[in-house]
Amino acid sequence: MSAYLRARVAEDSGQGTEAVAAYTRALADAPANPVVAIRAYREGLAAGDAALVRHAATALAAAGVAPDDAALWPLVDAARANDPAAVERALPALDNGRLRILLPALRAWIAAARGQDGLAIEAPKDDAVARRLVNETRALLLIGAGRLPEGIAATQALGGTIPSGAQLAAAELLIGGGHDEAAATLLGRRPGQLAAARADATARPTLAFGVSRLLLRLADDLGGDRPSSLGLSFARAALDADPGYARARLILAEQLALADDPDRALAQLALVPADGPLGATAAGRRINLLDAQDRAADALAAARIRAEAGDAVAVDRARYADLLVAADRPADAIPFYAALTKDADASKNWATWLRYGAALDQAGQWKDARRVLRRAVDLGPQEPSALNYLGYAMIEHGEDLPDATRMLERAHALAADDASIADSLGWAYHRIGQTPRGLPLLERAAADAPANAEIAEHLGDAYWSLGRRYEARYAWAAAAVTAEPPATARLATKQESGL
Template sequence: MRARVADADGQVRTAAADYAAALADTPGNEVVAAPAYRAALAAGDLALADRAAAALRRSATPPVDLALLPLAEAARRDDAAAADAAITDLDKGTLGILAPALRGWTAFARGSDFTRALDAASTTRDPLATRLALEQRAVLQLAAGATATGLATLRATLAAGAPGDVRIEAAMVLLGTGRRDAGRALLIGDDAVIVALRDGAGAKPTLGFGVSRLLSRVAADLTSARAGDLAIALSRTALIADPANDRARLLLANALARDGATDGALAALAAIPTDSAFARAAADARIAVLAEGGRDAEAIAAAKARVETPDAGRDDFQVYGDQLVSSRRYAEGAGYYRRVLDAGAQGNWAAWLQYGGALDEAGDWAAARPALEKAVALAPTEPLALNYLGYAMAERGGDIAAATKLLERAHALKPADLSIVDSLGWAYYLGGDEARALPLIERAARGDPANAEIGEHLGDVYWAIGRRYEARYAWRAAALTAAAIDAPRLAGKIVRGLPAR
């Protein structure tokens, strides 16, 4: 029971320790082993993971990812035979889509023909299995020394939508096998990770390297889709296969943070060395994890420390500005968004929009308006910029006709966006056209019933056309999800209604 409570609270290390004690008392108990296995992977307790896995292998319905653990352990030892045995088990479930690509790596490790294993993907008739096999074909061709052929295959995979992880994997193989010019040519851009990798040593194409990168490549897709347990299992076993895979540590931290395990996520990030190519990304992730975990003061302190370093730059100003704004310190945030602009983002409409939005929230409409107009000038067909400027102009009592035209343009560009639908309806209302306003705001409220702002707008329109009971109902509904700062205003409307217009 203590383990379950700790697990629910995101305390992965405490949960793992308590599950280990429970499993020691009842070896082979599947009811204990199943959550123990998950907690062990989250906490990195591999001894507990092995004990729990041994119990679960006797189950009639073992977890689909159970074979990942022996696969990763075999790959780390460069044991192709043991890895093949694990892949056979993996192939029995939904993760069988990984089997052809994985068998390509075990064939390479044995010095045999990896193309035959990869070709098996076509017989599965699964598009994801085929895609993963094609991506690994490119990397394996490069690993085998076929530079021209491998690069051609890589170009085909990238054209088909392969993620950047595949490009990085290929570049690391080239760098690690002495083909530095070809490897560096794949690492294009000024992202901190890319720059650091370009000057790095790369990696040897071992079985552990290949299995680890494939698992983390799939984990990246699942992490962004909030896949929970499976994302944690894939990223953790990627680390077991190759402890040098700091990209997997980032993915593990992300998955743990999304699961509420803030301390576990921070521990994963802390294990990334300061000289790693991913050190800068880890520092950014640490700030995000702290903020997501409700530890706002620590997040702001970490971001502030970054901007106070001698080499602080645009990305640091952006992160600190974001943290300040999320804490409602809008004027301070606007100052750092201004530094982002001055550090080279003058042509970036989104940077102007953030700057103007922060000024607007800080109550400085006079300075906010030209910044927002600059965003629209840079991106005249961007619905987000049009919507913000139009809505703000309408709210601030400016030219309602001009504001409405901006919002009509935004709506024409993105008619399904409920925020824009509400904004346009609200502009019609402020302009005195309740008949055009009502169907738009009703549509927005039906599509997003938990949005307090839209609910309040709906109540205001109902009141204006004499539907007083429905107005109070809409305001009461809005009050259920409104921010605390808005509660007194809504309470006043529920009691007194609106003054005559």
């Protein structure tokens, strides 16, 4: 119990090494306790402690309460050793839970490893997922056997607008065999996908290759914006089966980040070779994770390195510029946004010009900002955010109020539920002397975004101009709750003296 409590405290405090050591001791002291075993199992998975994971999985199986994913570890150990007999011995444990969908595809890989016809393996006709996995496996086996036209055709038949894990695996085999052009065609010449395939290229599809790609394909399916214990297990197992699998490390880092384990996610990203094909991808994800963890200085420093690197691309410069603006350094961001407007692809994107114009505006360069923001609207005439920014900025600068108001009316028509746009239009009506017309918009915006200090201040100003003094002071007081300097001082003066 003492070791278990120490483990729980260390786990809750983010002390991963201490937690693993304490869970290892607790499991040795209480090998039959399923509560200890399941906590030890999950901590071992997050930490990547293979011994703790396997010890805890054995204890859970002995207690009859093992989760489905506990059956993965004998499988991946056998695959890593390229031992088809051991892989086959691991299959029965998969046959009584959610992972039975893997069985037909695994049998195909076992047959191929033994020199038999893995292409003859069939999936149950009533199991669409297992059948899909078998079809993907057949495509890889065809390419691995040198039957490129058939394998490529089978891979293309899988469909999808974005390359799937199976299509990436096929490209890995093609690049490993020296067929780079075929791989590029298969992946639609997407640079990021090609980099991922190049990082893990191999000419020979071993059991480790087959099992790792199969499991990571399922981890991909379980991705998204919510944590998944099974997704984490699949990603960890894929990496265990093939420890050099760089894309598995990226997906594992994503799963750890979703599980609110940023330090371990960052540690995984640090293990992706910086000078390899996926180095820039790993660096970008590290920057995003640091920013999400409110480590703005670290994120900014890492983003600068990427933005100034010799192989920097548009997304690197955009990321750094965005972080500079978020750090209240819009003037420093301007050169990076300007460089984006000379990029062949980024220059055609209205959002590039909008962000550039916003930085110029915030840096006090309104004349240049207006020209750039006009370009954003020209490129995105139906984009409410572009219309809103330019229209509201013109209102604030007192320029061509009728045209600005018309622009905001178009933005509101396109995004009637957007509180910020409703506020902009309501404020425009107030500024052109039509406050009664603008008041319902401001009231609705304030109701939809009660924490927005600027909207609440606008509402207070409108109330005051209509002689509704008590309501005005109430709105200003509400704005003061979330406002930041210098708005707080301005709101205090308004509450005391009015307009």
